[in-house]
Structures are given as structure tokens and as C-alpha cells.
Amino acid sequence: MYNVVFYCCLCLIRHTSGQDNVDTEPYILCEDQDSPSIVCPTATFIKIKDAIYGRTDGSACTDGDIISTSCILTVTTRVEQMCNYKQRCLPKASNDIYGDPCERIYKYLNVTYRCIKGT
Numbered sequence: 001m002y003n004v005v006f007y008c009c010l011c012l013i014r015h016t017s018g019q020d021n022v023d024t025e026p027y028i029l030c031e032d033q034d035s036p037s038i039v040c041p042t043a044t045f046i047k048i049k050d051a052i053y054g055r056t057d058g059s060a061c062t063d064g065d066i067i068s069t070s071c072i073l074t075v076t077t078r079v080e081q082m083c084n085y086k087q088r089c090l091p092k093a094s095n096d097i098y099g100d101p102c103e104r105i106y107k108y109l110n111v112t113y114r115c116i117k118g119t
Helices: 002-016 076-083
Strands: 027-030 044-055 071-074 108-117
16 A cells, blocks of 8 residues: 555656656746747647736836835736647736736736646
8 A cells, every 4th residue: 555655646746846847937028018928849838837917026127117126916817817728928917907016116927837748
């Protein structure tokens, strides 16, 4: 019985560890910008891990007002709906889509994703 449990745990670790995935860098899209898109290589598809809209870093998207870096709105579900299982996606970074979590602050969309192999 212990061997079966151990084997199943190994299967779960292998399945969730990313061995069959292509790792990627975080994606940042500045507020109201139209590019760049999230793009995965041929035969792979986007899988969103998490997404926030707001500002947590003073060095990203510096073209507007940065009076605070403690503005976070979790928008993972919304970005998943827009992008999961597509090869290319341009999510929007806009108050019109997510609301305005911090007025008068220039925000960005920060997405962590990976490209998964298609089956």
C-alpha cells in the first residue's frame, strides 16, 4: 500500500511540476496600451497562473503618475477567461475592464503565465 501511495505522489508531483511546460517570464502591459500580446510557441497554449491590475513597482510603466506602489486588484479569473488555452492573447489593461483600484495612479496589468503543450 505504501508503494502505491508513494507512486501516486510522484505522479502528482511530475504532473504539476511543469516538466511538460515551457516556462515564461511575467507579462506586463501598461494601462491603455495595445501591445505587446502574450504569445506562446507553436503547439503550446497560454495557461494563466495569476494576474493583478494596479501598481506594485515604481520601475514598471513609468509614463504616468506614480504616487503609490501599493495598489493591487486581483484579476486572475478575468484574464483566464480572455486568454487561457489560446496561442496568442492581448488582455486589456484598462479601468473600463477591471475598475479603478487606485485613482490618479498610472497602472499596469501584471500576468504570470506559462505555455503548456497541447494534447
